[in-house]
Amino acid sequence: MSIERINLANETFNHILALIAARGYEPETKLPSENELVISIGVSRNTVRTALNRLNALGILEVRHGEGYFLKDINVDVFTNLQLPILLEAYSNVETLTEFRIGVESQGAALAALKATAEDLESMERALSLSREHISDKERYALYDMDFHLAIARASGNSIISRSIEMLKALYTVWLRSFVRVHGNSRSNDFHHQLFNAIRNHDSDTAREIMTAHLTDVLYKVRLDAAKKPGVLPIEDDIQT
Numbered sequence: 337m338s339i340e341r342i343n344l345a346n347e348t349f350n351h352i353l354a355l356i357a358a359r360g361y362e363p364e365t366k367l368p369s370e371n372e373l374v375i376s377i378g379v380s381r382n383t384v385r386t387a388l389n390r391l392n393a394l395g396i397l398e399v400r401h402g403e404g405y406f407l408k409d410i411n412v413d414v415f416t417n418l419q420l421p422i423l424l425e426a427y428s429n430v431e432t433l434t435e436f437r438i439g440v441e442s443q444g445a446a447l448a449a450l451k452a453t454a455e456d457l458e459s460m461e462r463a464l465s466l467s468r469e470h471i472s473d474k475e476r477y478a479l480y481d482m483d484f485h486l487a488i489a490r491a492s493g494n495s496i497i498s499r500s501i502e503m504l505k506a507l508y509t510v511w512l513r514s515f516v517r518v519h520g521n522s523r524s525n526d527f528h529h530q531l532f533n534a535i536r537n538h539d540s541d542t543a544r545e546i547m548t549a550h551l552t553d554v555l556y557k558v559r560l561d562a563a564k565k566p567g568v569l570p571i572e573d574d575i576q577t
Contacts, residue, residue, distance in 0.1 A: 344379060344383055345383055348383050348387040349387040349391065351377050351387075352367070352373065352387055352388070352391065354436060354439070355368075356407060357436075357439075357440050357496050357500050358436070358439030358443060359439075360440075360443040360444065360447060360492065360496065360497050361496075362407070362494070363407055363408060363409035364406055364407065364409070366405070366406050367404065367405045367406065367407065369404055370384050370385060370388070373388075388405055392405070395408060430511055430558050431555065431558050431559060431562065433504065433508065434551060434554055434555045434558055435555065436504075437504065437508075437551050438547075438548060438551045438552060438555065440489075440497055441497075441501065441551060442544050442551070443494075444488055444498075444547075445492075445531060445534075445535065445546070445547035446540045446541070446543055446544035446547075447491075447492035447493060447494055447497070447540075448488045448489075448492045448493075448535050449535045449538050449539055449540040449542075449543040450538065450540050451492065451493040452491040452535055452536075452538075453491070456487065456490065456491035457491075457532075457535070457536055459487040459490070459491075460484060460487045460488060460491070460535065461532065462487075463483040463484035463487055464484060464528055464529065464532055467481055467483075467484065467521075467525065468525065471521060471522075471525060474513055474516045474517050475513055477516055477521050478509055478512040478513040478515075478516050479509060481512060481516075481521070481524060481528075482505045482509050482512065483505075484528055485501060486498075486501050486502060486505055488531070488547075489502075515558075515561075518561070519557050523553060524554075527546060527550035527553070528550075530546045531543060531550065534546055
């Protein structure tokens, strides 16, 4: 097998892992069919099958003949340990990490609106209060910003989403400090309060929409910053702020 084909199989494997995390799949959930994965990822059936067989061999998926591939009831540490190298590899690419966050955290916010306990809401409110108190302190604000996002992920009740954001918090917080210095934090603060209200009101659809809008706004600014670097072509203003 050529190096190119090996890399393509690895990328497909990582793509399916990210898909499982982003959609918040629970054990016994059926994955999209091979045909659907071929179309959505844009690779051959053999490449998709190689990735699925690898996930099956690792004990993450099981094959039910005539039915398809299903997520097994695995220890979440197995899944998150597989994710960590992917996230570390993407560490220098904030755009990739932010795209990942949009999928995972939008689903997490929707689930949190359905499942959040009084204790979960208290954790979110505490992080909001601390971020508001330190809104002029970019260093501290960045820390409480990610605390708020982690509180939402934990409230989702989905251990894969929660562990994913725990790992992202460590990778993302340092970068976020410089981001806040450049772009400020008032817009982020507004989004956070809207998110909290939607979750507190058990409005799942609105919580998902606000989280998506919030992180899409971050992604837009990430791309603006990247376009300003030497040798990078300007991007089109195709995301609404």
